[in-house]
Amino acid sequence: MVQLARGTSGLRRWYRRAVAPFRATMQPMESQASADGRPIPTDTFGRAMRDLRISVTDRCNFRCTYCMPKEIFGRDYAFLPRDQVLSFEEIERVARIFVSLGVEKLRITGGEPLVRRDLPDLISLLASLRRPDGGEIDLTLTTNGSALRQLASPLADAGLKRVTISLDSLEDAVFGAMNGIDFPVARVLDGVAAAIEAGLAPVKINMVVRRGINESSILPMARWARETGVILRFIEYMDVGHSNGWRLDEVVPAAEIIDMLATVWSVESTEPSYLGEVAGRWRYQDGGGEFGVISSVTQPFCRDCTRARLSAEGRLYTCLFAVDGHDLRAPLRDGSSDSDVTGRIEAIWSRRGDRYSELRSAATTTLPKIEMFAMGG
Numbered sequence: 032m033v034q035l036a037r038g039t040s041g042l043r044r045w046y047r048r049a050v051a052p053f054r055a056t057m058q059p060m061e062s063q064a065s066a067d068g069r070p071i072p073t074d075t076f077g078r079a080m081r082d083l084r085i086s087v088t089d090r091c092n093f094r095c096t097y098c099m100p101k102e103i104f105g106r107d108y109a110f111l112p113r114d115q116v117l118s119f120e121e122i123e124r125v126a127r128i129f130v131s132l133g134v135e136k137l138r139i140t141g142g143e144p145l146v147r148r149d150l151p152d153l154i155s156l157l158a159s160l161r162r163p164d165g166g167e168i169d170l171t172l173t174t175n176g177s178a179l180r181q182l183a184s185p186l187a188d189a190g191l192k193r194v195t196i197s198l199d200s201l202e203d204a205v206f207g208a209m210n211g212i213d214f215p216v217a218r219v220l221d222g223v224a225a226a227i228e229a230g231l232a233p234v235k236i237n238m239v240v241r242r243g244i245n246e247s248s249i250l251p252m253a254r255w256a257r258e259t260g261v262i263l264r265f266i267e268y269m270d271v272g273h274s275n276g277w278r279l280d281e282v283v284p285a286a287e288i289i290d291m292l293a294t295v296w297s298v299e300s301t302e303p304s305y306l307g308e309v310a311g312r313w314r315y316q317d318g319g320g321e322f323g324v325i326s327s328v329t330q331p332f333c334r335d336c337t338r339a340r341l342s343a344e345g346r347l348y349t350c351l352f353a354v355d356g357h358d359l360r361a362p363l364r365d366g367s368s369d370s371d372v373t374g375r376i377e378a379i380w381s382r383r384g385d386r387y388s389e390l391r392s393a394a395t396t397t398l399p400k401i402e403m404f405a406m407g408g
Contacts (some may be wrong), residue, residue: 074383075384078334079337083126087116087343088143100211125345130160145174158170179223193232196234198252199238227259242268267283284328297315
């Protein structure tokens with residue numbers, strides 16, 4: 032069984048023992064190349080683009096307190112007009128360019144992506160993309176699960192590989208307090224079942240943990256995930272945007288979460304699945320599967336970040352905590368060639384120096400960051 036000391040010094044000791052040894056074995060970013068051997072663009076820290084997150088809409092049917100609190104995003108909130116949102120053809124075009132620059136994974140996000148009409152049509156377009164060596168793209172989607180019963184099979188048939196589903200508690204009262212609209216847990220669980228039935232596996236479940244609201248759900252969620260065979264990932268409550276009223280004392284550190292699980296099951300850390308994986312991986316020693324912890328606040332992983340984000344209106348963000356984005360919609364619509372767009376993306380990425388989580392302080396937390404739903408967090 033793993034026991035972890037709480038507090039800053041305990042977190043540092045845990046990091047050195049459990050995480051640093053794996054990162055020390057990783058190949059440096061500068062040595063990376065595309066699958067066909069071509070050099071790929073890297074930023075000022077030698078980080079390549081491997082993962083593009085594509086927001087297909089800024090709209091969502093939930094009002095989660097950590098993303099789109101209903102007090103701010105009410106009935107009268109002005110979301111993007113339809114003509115400002117990228118078309119499926121524009122998304123496919125820019126995704127193809129990103130793939131040519133070394134991106135291997137496309138994740139469809141929102142807002143809530145399943146509220147975008149005819150989404151399987153977009154999935155079909157993206158599923159046809161191939162890396163320079165001819166290999167398939169890892170095509171995934173993050174959703175709140177509310178419409179998965181209807182859409183899981185059509186999405187799988189269109190070429191979607193996997194899904195990640197947000198679920199913060201198994202208790203309706205707690206989940207309702209998190210999702211802001213009292214959406215029932217049973218309907219999300221039915222969406223999880225539909226995803227499993229459709230073969231969108233391994234299904235991952237994202238649980239944002241916020242002290243005072245749902246930390247009591249950690250163990251019940253872990254038991255359910257072990258029984259169901261899904262991979263549960265605990266996410267530290269983050270200071271994304273400015274609408275969620277983030278406070279450091281509401282963060283439940285990853286080390287505390289692992290310590291809580293270790294009082295019930297014997298657990299051990301395991302190696303990352305790939306370079307730049309955001310979740311620290313842990314497994315149950317009794318063979319009961321694995322879980323992950325995403326610890327942007329207490330154990331930043333900026334040095335390994337390979338993610339770019341494309342907002343619904345076509346702005347490129349190079350960090351989840353970005354202050355501003357870069358317009359790609361204009362060149363997509365003004366007759367610019369693919370070569371022109373490629374050059375613009377390369378230039379943006381080559382200047383990238385983001386490491387917000389490593390620098391997090393009173394000064395950085397007051398920066399005018401973009402809201403998470405707007406850029407496909």
